[in-house]
Amino acid sequence: MIDPIGVTPGHIQGSRAEPRDAAKVVPLQAVRAPQPAAVAETSARDTAKALAARPPVDAERVQMIKRALQEGRYPIVPAKIADRMIAAQMKWVEKK
Template sequence: MPPIEIGHGGPHAPRAVGTADARPVTGRAVASDTARSHAAEQSAVVRSAALDPGAAPIDHERVAQIRKAIEDNRYPVLPMKVSDAMIAAGFLLRSGK
C-alpha cells in the first residue's frame, strides 16, 4: 500500500484545521461591514402581533401582601401542598389542558 502524503501542496491539498467560516455562501461577496449589517437587517424575522402574549397578568398588590407575610413568618409553607401543586402542574402541562 502506498504511503499517504499530507500537505504536499497543490489545488487539492488539505487545508489547515481552524475556525469554521460561518458566513452564508452567496454568488457575490459583501464588500463592507455596513453592507453586511444592512443585509442582516433586511433578513430579520418579522414577528406577528397576534402571537404576542402581552404582559403577564400580575396582581402586584397580592404579591406585596404575600412578601410581607413571608417576612413576618405568617405565610404557611406546607411541603405537601407545594409538592402536590408541582405534580399537578406537571400533569397539566403534559395533558395540554
C-alpha cells in the first residue's frame, strides 16, 4: 500500500507517535527587512575614501627591500623573475 502525500503520524520503535497539541497554532509575526545594508554601504564608502587617501604602495616595505638589495641580503632568483615576467606578458595579450 502506498501512503498518500501529507502529514501522517509516524512510528517510533514499534509505538505510534501522535501529535500532542495538534490544535495549538503559533501566530506568525510580520517580518521586516533589517537595516544594516545602509550601514554596510556607508562603511564601504568610508573604507574606500580612507584607502584612496593613502598611496597604494607600502613605502616601508619598499625601503626594506631597497636596503636588503643594497646590502646583498635580498634573494634574486632569475628563473622566478623570468616566470613572473612571462606571466605578466600573457595577461597583457588580448584574448580574441
